[in-house]
Amino acid sequence: xxxxxxxxxxxxxxPRAAVLAEKxxxxxxxxSGVSAIVFVAAIFFFVLxxxxxxLFSEGFSLxxxxxxxxxxxxxxxxxxxxxxxxxxxTVSVTALAMVLAVPFGLGAAIFLSEFCSPRVRETxxxxxxxxxxxxxxxxxxxxxxxxxKLIVSATGAPVGVNVLNGGIILALMSVPVxxxxxxxALKAVPDSFREAGxxxxxxRWQLVYRVLLPAAKNGLLAAVLLGVGRAVGETMAVLMxxxxxxxxxxxxxxxxxxxxxxxxxxxxxxxxxxDHYRVLFLTGTLLFLxxxxxxxxxxxxxRGIRRK
Amino acid sequence: MTESxxxxxxxxxxxxxxxxxxxxxxxxxxxxxxxxxxxxNEILAVIGPAQSGKTxxxxxxxxxxxxxxxxxxxxxxxxxxxxxxxxxxVFALRRRIGMVAPLPTGLPLSIYDNxxxxxxxxxxTRKADLExxxxxxxxxxxxxxxxxxxxxxxxTALSGGQQQRLxxxxxxxxxxxxxxxxxxxxxxxxxxxxRIEDVLKELREEITIILVTNLTQQARxxxxxxxxxxxxxxxxxxxxxxxxxxxxxxEKTRDYVNGVFG
Numbered sequence: 001x002x003x004x005x006x007x008x009x010x011x012x013x014x015p016r017a018a019v020l021a022e023k024x025x026x027x028x029x030x031x032s033g034v035s036a037i038v039f040v041a042a043i044f045f046f047v048l049x050x051x052x053x054x055l056f057s058e059g060f061s062l063x064x065x066x067x068x069x070x071x072x073x074x075x076x077x078x079x080x081x082x083x084x085x086x087x088x089x090t091v092s093v094t095a096l097a098m099v100l101a102v103p104f105g106l107g108a109a110i111f112l113s114e115f116c117s118p119r120v121r122e123t124x125x126x127x128x129x130x131x132x133x134x135x136x137x138x139x140x141x142x143x144x145x146x147x148x149k150l151i152v153s154a155t156g157a158p159v160g161v162n163v164l165n166g167g168i169i170l171a172l173m174s175v176p177v178x179x180x181x182x183x184x185a186l187k188a189v190p191d192s193f194r195e196a197g198x199x200x201x202x203x204r205w206q207l208v209y210r211v212l213l214p215a216a217k218n219g220l221l222a223a224v225l226l227g228v229g230r231a232v233g234e235t236m237a238v239l240m241x242x243x244x245x246x247x248x249x250x251x252x253x254x255x256x257x258x259x260x261x262x263x264x265x266x267x268x269x270x271x272x273x274x275d276h277y278r279v280l281f282l283t284g285t286l287l288f289l290x291x292x293x294x295x296x297x298x299x300x301x302x303r304g305i306r307r308k
Numbered sequence: 309m310t311e312s313x314x315x316x317x318x319x320x321x322x323x324x325x326x327x328x329x330x331x332x333x334x335x336x337x338x339x340x341x342x343x344x345x346x347x348x349n350e351i352l353a354v355i356g357p358a359q360s361g362k363t364x365x366x367x368x369x370x371x372x373x374x375x376x377x378x379x380x381x382x383x384x385x386x387x388x389x390x391x392x393x394x395x396x397x398v399f400a401l402r403r404r405i406g407m408v409a410p411l412p413t414g415l416p417l418s419i420y421d422n423x424x425x426x427x428x429x430x431x432x433t434r435k436a437d438l439e440x441x442x443x444x445x446x447x448x449x450x451x452x453x454x455x456x457x458x459x460x461x462x463x464t465a466l467s468g469g470q471q472q473r474l475x476x477x478x479x480x481x482x483x484x485x486x487x488x489x490x491x492x493x494x495x496x497x498x499x500x501x502x503r504i505e506d507v508l509k510e511l512r513e514e515i516t517i518i519l520v521t522n523l524t525q526q527a528r529x530x531x532x533x534x535x536x537x538x539x540x541x542x543x544x545x546x547x548x549x550x551x552x553x554x555x556x557x558x559e560k561t562r563d564y565v566n567g568v569f570g
Binding site for chain 1: 370372375399400402403405407409411413415416417425426428429430475478479481482
C-alpha cells in the first residue's frame with residue numbers, strides 16, 4: 001500500500017515536547033526523593049548548630065549529660081545538666097505504651113483484615129481514624145482528669161499522673177497507627193497465599209499465624225515502629241499525663257518526665273543562647289539519635305529476616 | 309450429556325461422585341447441573357476453553373468455594389462416598405484433596421516449611437515425623453535433588469518451574485487421596501512440564517488425579533478419561549482414546565480437540 005512508508009517515518013518521531021516533559025518529570029521525582037534526605041540532614045544540622053557551643057564550654061561534660069540523673073538547669077550555685085532520668089522516663093513510658101499497644105494494635109489489625117464482616121470493618125475503620133485524629137492535647141486532658149482519677153481510685157497511688165497514666169495514653173494514641181498500617185500490610189498479602197493455605201487444610205487461625213504473619217512481617221514491623229515513633233516523639237500528652245518529675249521511676253505509679261516534655265516545658269523559659277537553651281537543643285539531638293537507633297535496629301532486623 | 313462408559317467394569321471404585329452440581333455467582337449460573345464420577349487411581353482430564361467453569365468445579369470439591377460470599381451451590385459432591393457439604397471438619401476434607409493452582413504460589417516460608425505446612429496444620433509437629441514426609445514429597449515432585457542442600461531458603465525464591473514442583477510436593481504432603489491440578493503447566497517450560505507429567509504417571513498408582521488443562525494434547529498424553537466442559541455443561545465424558553480418536557459422540561468435542569475452536 002502506498003501509505004506504508006509515510007506511516008513508518010511518522011511513527012518514528014516522538015514529539016520533542018513529550019521527550020522533554022518526561023525528562024522534567026523524572027527530574028522532579030528525583031528531586032523529591034533527594035529532598036527527603038536533605039531535609040533530615042538540615043534539621044539535624046540546625047538542631048546540632050544550636051547545641052554545639054555548649055559541647056565545648058567549660059563545666060559541661062557529655063558523660064554527665066548522658067548518665068547523670070541530676071537535672072538542675074536553673075540552680076544558682078551548682079548548675080547540672082543530667083538527662084539520664086529523662087531518657088529513662090521516655091523509655092519507660094514508651095515501653096509500657098508498646099506493651100499495651102502492640103498486642104491490641106496487631107490483634108485489631110488481624111481482626112479487621114481477616115475475621116470481621118465488611119460492614120463491621122468499615123465502621124471500625126472510621127472509628128479508628130477518628131481516634132487517630134484526636135489532638136494530643138485532648139489526650140492530655142483525658143490523662144490529667146479521667147485517667148488520673150481512675151488510677152488513684154484503682155491503685156490508691158498518691159498521684160494519678162505517672163508512668164502508668166502516660167503509658168496508657170500513649171498506647172491509646174499509638175493503637176490507631178498500628179492498626180491502620182498493620183491492616184494495610186495484611187491486606188497486601190496476595191490472596192493466592194490465602195488460597196494456598198486454605199487448600200492445605202489450614203484453619204483461619206493457622207492461616208493467620210503460619211501464612212499471613214510471616215508474609216506481612218515487614219509491614220507489621222513498620223506498623224509497630226511507627227507506633228514507637230509516635231510514642232517517643234509525643235510531647236503534649238505525656239507532659240500532662242506523666243507528672244513531670246525528674247526522677248528514675250521505681251514503679252509504674254511513679255511520676256516521670258520525658259525528654260520531649262522537658263524541652264517543651266523549659267525552652268520558653270531558657271534565655272536564647274544560654275547554656276540551658278543549648279542543652280535543651282542537645283536533648284533534641286539525643287532524641288533524634290534515639291529514633292535513628294530504633295529505626296536502624298528495626299531495619300537490620302528486617303534485613304536479617306529477609307536474608308533467611 | 310452422555311453417560312460415561314466404564315473401561316474395566318469390575319473393580320471400579322468411585323472416588324468422587326458429582327451429581328446435579330449447580331453453581332451460581334450472584335445471579336449468574338456458571339455450572340448448570342453437572343454430573344460425573346471420578347474413579348479411584350485414574351487420571352481424569354478436564355478440558356474446555358476459558359470460562360467453562362473448570363476451576364469453579366474444583367473449588368466445589370474442596371469447598372474453598374465457601375470463601376466466595378456470592379457463590380451458591382446446589383446438587384451434591386461426594387468424596388469417598390461422603391457428601392462434602394455435610395462434613396463437619398472441612399479442614400480434614402481439604403487435606404484429603406491436594407490442590408495445585410495455575411500459577412506457582414510458594415508460600416513466603418522456607419522450602420522445608422512449605423512442605424511441612426499441611427502436616428503441621430493437621431497436628432504433626434515432631435521433627436522426626438516431619439522430615440521423612442518432606443523428603444518423600446520433594447522426591448515425588450522431582451525436586452529433592454535440586455533443593456536438598458538449601459531446604460531453609462525461601463520457597464518464593466525458587467524459579468517458576470521449581471516453585472510449581474514445590475506446590476505439587478506441598479499438595480502431596482498431607483497424603484491426599486485426590487490430587488487436583490488446575491492448569492499446572494501454564495507458567496512453566498515444556499521440559500519441566502514433561503518432568504512433572506512423568507511424576508503424575510507414577511503417582512497414579514497411589515492416588516486419583518483430576519487434571520484441568522487447556523492443553524488438549526496434555527490431556528491426551530496423560531489421562532485415562534477425558535471430560536469436555538463447555539459453558540458450565542459437560543459436553544462429553546469418555547475414555548481418552550475415544551475422545552481423541554475422532555469417534556467422539558459430539559461434533560463440538562471433535563472440533564475442540566482438533567483445534568477448530570477454543
